[in-house]
Amino acid sequence: MDNQDSVDECIAGWTRVRSRNRAVAELSGADVPAVPVSTAADRAEQSRYRERRTALRTPEWLKGFPMILHGFDPPTPEPAPELGEDIQNWNDAEVDAFLERIVSTRSGAS
Numbered sequence: 001m002d003n004q005d006s007v008d009e010c011i012a013g014w015t016r017v018r019s020r021n022r023a024v025a026e027l028s029g030a031d032v033p034a035v036p037v038s039t040a041a042d043r044a045e046q047s048r049y050r051e052r053r054t055a056l057r058t059p060e061w062l063k064g065f066p067m068i069l070h071g072f073d074p075p076t077p078e079p080a081p082e083l084g085e086d087i088q089n090w091n092d093a094e095v096d097a098f099l100e101r102i103v104s105t106r107s108g109a110s
Contacts, residue, residue, distance in 0.1 A: 020036045020037070021036060024036050040055065043055060044057070044061070052064070052065065052068060053065050053074075053076075054066055056076065056077070063077070064077070
Protein backbone atom coordinates (compact mmCIF):
# COMPACT_ATOMS: atom_id res chain seq x y z
CA MET A 1 0.00 0.00 0.00
CA ASP A 2 3.01 2.27 0.31
CA ASN A 3 3.16 2.65 -3.48
CA GLN A 4 -0.55 3.02 -4.15
CA ASP A 5 -0.37 6.69 -5.15
CA SER A 6 2.53 6.16 -7.57
CA VAL A 7 0.84 3.09 -9.12
CA ASP A 8 -2.43 5.03 -9.50
CA GLU A 9 -0.50 7.88 -11.12
CA CYS A 10 1.20 5.51 -13.60
CA ILE A 11 -2.11 3.87 -14.54
CA ALA A 12 -3.84 7.23 -14.91
CA GLY A 13 -1.04 8.51 -17.13
CA TRP A 14 -1.15 5.37 -19.29
CA THR A 15 -4.93 5.44 -19.73
CA ARG A 16 -5.13 9.21 -20.22
CA VAL A 17 -3.35 9.03 -23.60
CA ARG A 18 -5.33 6.04 -24.96
CA SER A 19 -8.89 5.67 -26.08
CA ARG A 20 -10.95 3.09 -24.25
CA ASN A 21 -10.83 0.69 -27.21
CA ARG A 22 -7.09 1.12 -27.72
CA ALA A 23 -6.40 0.47 -24.03
CA VAL A 24 -8.51 -2.71 -24.14
CA ALA A 25 -6.75 -3.88 -27.32
CA GLU A 26 -3.28 -3.27 -25.87
CA LEU A 27 -4.09 -4.96 -22.58
CA SER A 28 -5.73 -7.92 -24.31
CA GLY A 29 -2.74 -8.18 -26.65
CA ALA A 30 -0.52 -8.48 -23.57
CA ASP A 31 -2.76 -11.25 -22.17
CA VAL A 32 -4.21 -8.95 -19.53
CA PRO A 33 -7.96 -9.54 -19.19
CA ALA A 34 -9.71 -6.30 -20.14
CA VAL A 35 -13.10 -5.17 -21.34
CA PRO A 36 -14.37 -1.67 -22.03
CA VAL A 37 -16.56 -0.13 -19.36
CA SER A 38 -19.80 0.93 -21.01
CA THR A 39 -21.52 4.17 -20.21
CA ALA A 40 -25.32 4.37 -20.10
CA ALA A 41 -25.23 5.87 -23.60
CA ASP A 42 -23.06 2.97 -24.82
CA ARG A 43 -25.47 0.42 -23.36
CA ALA A 44 -28.43 2.13 -25.02
CA GLU A 45 -26.75 1.63 -28.41
CA GLN A 46 -25.81 -2.03 -27.91
CA SER A 47 -28.36 -4.56 -29.16
CA ARG A 48 -27.89 -6.98 -26.26
CA TYR A 49 -28.91 -4.27 -23.81
CA ARG A 50 -31.83 -3.14 -25.99
CA GLU A 51 -33.02 -6.76 -26.16
CA ARG A 52 -32.78 -7.02 -22.36
CA ARG A 53 -34.62 -3.67 -22.07
CA THR A 54 -32.03 -2.14 -19.71
CA ALA A 55 -32.78 1.26 -21.20
CA LEU A 56 -36.04 2.14 -22.87
CA ARG A 57 -36.88 5.09 -25.07
CA THR A 58 -40.60 5.83 -25.00
CA PRO A 59 -39.97 8.74 -26.13
CA GLU A 60 -37.83 9.79 -23.14
CA TRP A 61 -35.15 7.50 -21.72
CA LEU A 62 -36.42 5.33 -18.91
CA LYS A 63 -34.42 3.05 -16.68
CA GLY A 64 -35.22 -0.49 -17.67
CA PHE A 65 -34.32 -3.85 -16.21
CA PRO A 66 -30.68 -4.50 -15.26
CA MET A 67 -31.20 -8.17 -14.40
CA ILE A 68 -32.39 -11.15 -16.37
CA LEU A 69 -35.11 -12.99 -14.47
CA HIS A 70 -35.78 -16.44 -15.92
CA GLY A 71 -39.39 -16.80 -16.95
CA PHE A 72 -40.33 -13.21 -16.07
CA ASP A 73 -41.17 -10.62 -18.71
CA PRO A 74 -41.60 -7.38 -16.77
CA PRO A 75 -44.07 -4.78 -18.03
CA THR A 76 -42.77 -1.68 -19.75
CA PRO A 77 -42.38 0.99 -17.06
CA GLU A 78 -44.15 4.29 -17.32
CA PRO A 79 -42.64 7.66 -16.47
CA ALA A 80 -42.91 8.63 -12.81
CA PRO A 81 -45.84 10.90 -11.98
CA GLU A 82 -45.25 14.61 -11.51
CA LEU A 83 -45.01 15.72 -7.88
CA GLY A 84 -48.48 15.40 -6.39
CA GLU A 85 -50.03 13.98 -9.56
CA ASP A 86 -50.60 10.57 -7.99
CA ILE A 87 -52.55 12.05 -5.07
CA GLN A 88 -54.48 14.78 -6.87
CA ASN A 89 -57.82 13.02 -6.35
CA TRP A 90 -57.29 12.20 -2.68
CA ASN A 91 -59.54 13.75 -0.08
CA ASP A 92 -58.11 15.45 3.02
CA ALA A 93 -58.41 12.30 5.17
CA GLU A 94 -56.44 10.25 2.64
CA VAL A 95 -53.69 12.88 2.44
CA ASP A 96 -53.52 13.09 6.26
CA ALA A 97 -53.28 9.28 6.57
CA PHE A 98 -50.53 9.17 3.95
CA LEU A 99 -48.52 11.90 5.68
CA GLU A 100 -48.94 10.16 9.03
CA ARG A 101 -47.54 6.93 7.56
CA ILE A 102 -44.51 8.82 6.25
CA VAL A 103 -43.87 10.51 9.59
CA SER A 104 -44.30 7.33 11.61
CA THR A 105 -42.07 5.34 9.23
CA ARG A 106 -39.28 7.91 9.41
CA SER A 107 -39.46 8.14 13.18
CA GLY A 108 -39.22 4.36 13.49
CA ALA A 109 -42.71 3.95 14.88
CA SER A 110 -44.93 1.18 13.54
